[in-house]
Amino acid sequence: MKIFVARLAGTSVFDPAGDQIGRIRDVVAGLRGTRPPSVHGMVVEVQPRRRVFLPMTRVRGIEAGAVVFTGKLNVRRFEKRASETLVIGEMLDLTVMIDGEPMTVYDVAMEERKPSSWEITKVAAYRGRRRRDPRIASWEEVSGFDVLQKDQGAAGLIAAFESMRPADMASALHELPGKRRVEIARALDDDRLADVLEELPPRDQIGILGTLEPERAADVLEEMGPDDAADLLHDLPEDQAARLLSLMEPQEAAPVRRLLTYPHDTAGGMMTTEPVILPPSATVAEALAHIRHQDLTPAVAAQVYVTRPPNETPTGPYLGVTHFQRLLRDPPSTLLGAVLDPSIDPIKPDFTLPDVAFYLASYNLVSAPVIDELGRLVGAVTVDDVLDHMLPQDWRERPHL
CATH class of the missing domain: 2.30.30.240 (PRC-barrel domain)
Incomplete structure (x- = not known):
């Protein structure tokens, strides 16, 4: 056979x-x-x-x-x-x-x-x-199999890994020799490389990003979630991070810059700036259509935040949140303003990591809205963000955990 x-x-x-x-x-x-x-x-x-x-x-x-x-x-x-x-x-x-x-x-x-x-x-x-x-x-x-080759290429290995989830591909890359890891990373398209970088240990992230041309590195950062891009830039030398930020498109760099102003282990430093946000005049049907998007993680798709326009962070005045389960129970034509959960209070960007963990555990939530001093929604902290920060810094390199 x-x-x-x-x-x-x-x-x-x-x-x-x-x-x-x-x-x-x-x-x-x-x-x-x-x-x-x-x-x-x-x-x-x-x-x-x-x-x-x-x-x-x-x-x-x-x-x-x-x-x-x-x-x-x-x-x-x-x-x-x-x-x-x-x-x-x-x-x-x-x-x-x-x-x-x-x-x-x-x-x-x-x-x-x-x-x-x-x-x-x-x-x-x-x-x-x-x-x-x-x-x-x-x-x-x-x-020729026993000959050391300077540039091996990557098409075949990428094809073999094509069906892997980003976390599994990141694990596979981490186990490869450094030279091979860089070859694969360079051959991936920006979107796929961004997904994989988000799952790699900081040391691998920095190593791969450092082998890319600065313009390509900035493109990859644009494809990453703003919170993940901010975490990576936090780990880079200040001058390198500043240069990459200057090469990013202004609208892509803006949320990353905002996240970098918060301490790393606070709600502001952990949050995503791209939760699902809709106005109160949107319907349940529209909300369900938004959270059905395949690129959303389960934690982000579990709730919809309702604000006055503008509906991108930082938003207009924050009104409340409605959960996926509630959306399934109400008629599709129901307005979101009528299905808000009055029991969930937002948190502030300066909440510490233990504060956020206590909040999520106390109310059995997978996400928490974060508002600034003006009452605007600036982001949401998800349970996976909290776990990522509570585990040891090298947890991605310690499979025995």
């Missing part, structure tokens, strides 16, 4: 009882000169975002959308040995020679030579940047 490895990325892994325990993130192989590499096992991501090793000797079945193993899974964190190679992370996009011609690898295939013994036997490659003349060659026909 021949299995193309790139297609395994994201495949669910099931234990002998039929319970899903994680997803395939990579395949580990050992190069052996001109001989087909032996496949040692698979890198499986289990919750909470911990990567462990599944030996091929434990794999009992590989089917469409499922890998089944037997025995027990060692949950010790996976660490690649010097003699090992990550097939998806390090082999895809390499330039190799086939019949004396340079070609780019976009997949490799592995086969079970004998029970529980797998080898990489085929290489799928193409010519040029437009994927011309794709070809599948035997391993023995290919050379």
Whole structure:
């Protein structure tokens, strides 16, 4: 049976009882000169975002959308040995020679030579940047996998990661060597890179942003949520942050500048400046249409804030909030001004992190409106913002948590 490895990325892994325990993130192989590499096992991501090793000797079945193993899974964190190679992370996009011609690898295939013994036997490659003349060659026909390449490219690996959520792709990038991480980041479009940067540890964020041209870095910051962009700029040297802000479009930089005026661990420093805001004359149907937008996180989409115009932060006078559940109970033609929750008082930007956490916990909320001294809505603090600030600063680098 021949299995193309790139297609395994994201495949669910099931234990002998039929319970899903994680997803395939990579395949580990050992190069052996001109001989087909032996496949040692698979890198499986289990919750909470911990990567462990599944030996091929434990794999009992590989089917469409499922890998089944037997025995027990060692949950010790996976660490690649010097003699090992990550097939998806390090082999895809390499330039190799086939019949004396340079070609780019976009997949490799592995086969079970004998029970529980797998080898990489085929290489799928193409010519040029437009994927011309794709070809599948035997391993023995290919050379160049053992050559260090300055610019490996990223199209194949990005294709393998395409279906991943930003948090999972960030986890995958974090595990790659620094050179490979930068290659992938540079090849992503601005929107996708912004989503991934929001999920990376600060050290990785700063490292990747520093490899981009300043104009590109400013474009990526514009695609990030203002609160995430402000958090990242907080961690940069003051002169670098100021330059990037000056390169951003004024309307995109304005909310980020406002957030930077608040202390990092206060409601003002944590809040998003882009909650769902509508006037009191809007209807329930309009509100539901707004929170249905796929780019909103569940915490942001759980409520609609009602203000006088203008309805962008900082808004006109804040009137109140209505919750998703209430919107589902009222007729679509009902005006928002008639369905406000009178029991929810807004908070001030200077509320500390413990204050905000206490507020959300006391009222069983996932978000809190933040108003300034003029009674204008300036943003909303969501429960995920609070968790992000309450966890240790390096929590994204500590999967064992």
